[in-house]
Amino acid sequence: xxxxxxxxxxxxxxxxxxxxxxxxxxxxxxxxxxxxxxxxxxxxxxxxxxxxxxxxxxxxxxxxxxxxxxxxxxxxxxxxxxxxxxxxxxxxxxxxxxxxxxxx
Amino acid sequence: xxxxxxxxxxxxxxxxxxxxxxxxxxxxxxxxxxxxxxxxxxxxxxxxxxxxxxxxxxxxxxxxxxxxxxxxxxxxxxxxxxxxxxxxxxxxxxxxxxxxxxxxxxxxxxxxxxxxxxxxxxxxxxxxxxxxxxxxxxxxxxxxxxxxxxxxxxxxxxxxxxxxxxxxxxxxxxxxxxxxxxxxxxxxxxxxxxxxxxxx
Numbered sequence: 001x002x003x004x005x006x007x008x009x010x011x012x013x014x015x016x017x018x019x020x021x022x023x024x025x026x027x028x029x030x031x032x033x034x035x036x037x038x039x040x041x042x043x044x045x046x047x048x049x050x051x052x053x054x055x056x057x058x059x060x061x062x063x064x065x066x067x068x069x070x071x072x073x074x075x076x077x078x079x080x081x082x083x084x085x086x087x088x089x090x091x092x093x094x095x096x097x098x099x100x101x102x103x104x
Numbered sequence: 105x106x107x108x109x110x111x112x113x114x115x116x117x118x119x120x121x122x123x124x125x126x127x128x129x130x131x132x133x134x135x136x137x138x139x140x141x142x143x144x145x146x147x148x149x150x151x152x153x154x155x156x157x158x159x160x161x162x163x164x165x166x167x168x169x170x171x172x173x174x175x176x177x178x179x180x181x182x183x184x185x186x187x188x189x190x191x192x193x194x195x196x197x198x199x200x201x202x203x204x205x206x207x208x209x210x211x212x213x214x215x216x217x218x219x220x221x222x223x224x225x226x227x228x229x230x231x232x233x234x235x236x237x238x239x240x241x242x243x244x245x246x247x248x249x250x251x252x253x254x255x256x257x258x259x260x261x262x263x264x265x266x267x268x269x270x271x272x273x274x275x276x277x278x279x280x281x282x283x284x285x286x287x288x289x290x291x292x293x294x295x296x297x298x299x300x301x302x303x304x
Contacts, residue, residue: 019113023120028193038189089117095110 005094012057013088017042018050022085030076059084127194127244129182132294134175139288141171146280160222161213164279197243205236224266226278231259251290
């Protein structure tokens, strides 16, 4: 098997928690902190840590606002984040395809 | 094995993206409820001879409010049971997609109230309801778009037939068939297929 696609996998995305967050954000324009926490069943601290990493990598944008007097933090994928996520999926598909060819 | 790992990762991503984007509440209970309500309302409307435009629109307007309230309660119960927020992003998108056509249907009802003759109103409502379901279907399982298309085609067909060769069929019968019996049939169908699709 050609190991190259595997080595090219984006290490920022290639972590269980961050991959889950990227997957959710890829399918929806934006998600609030609460929605993300409830959907993934992660702790607040866990989500915040992953978000910080994704934000620093330029993959996620953060919007802070107030709704009915309460703070509301929403997240969305940046263009760079969407490209990185698409590339990550493409590489995974390449790995799967390579295996199928090898099996034949 | 690396290859298995890659395939499993893709499956996890697909599941998470669906969870975030696709409306996953079971549709069988609200469909069956709407079907029973629609059938009963059609029978009441026909037997009580509710035929004036104003009474017809008010009667079916009230039925639609009961249907929406019942649906809301059923969906809320499912959300609580699943430990998920009721106003989730997919729910929000489905509601936003439904709203324009349902609003247009309400406006059409008010216009009929001000004018006379309700004969073509059920067909207009059927087509608009179908358009609403079709729009919402982009965020729901694929069957909903087909169901919406069926209403759009049937509603448009009825309008054409009524224009070319007017017939004397009770508007309540049309309402009962589309908003009652068809929903009931779809609800029963979903009871079996949804359970099979979501065994958990």
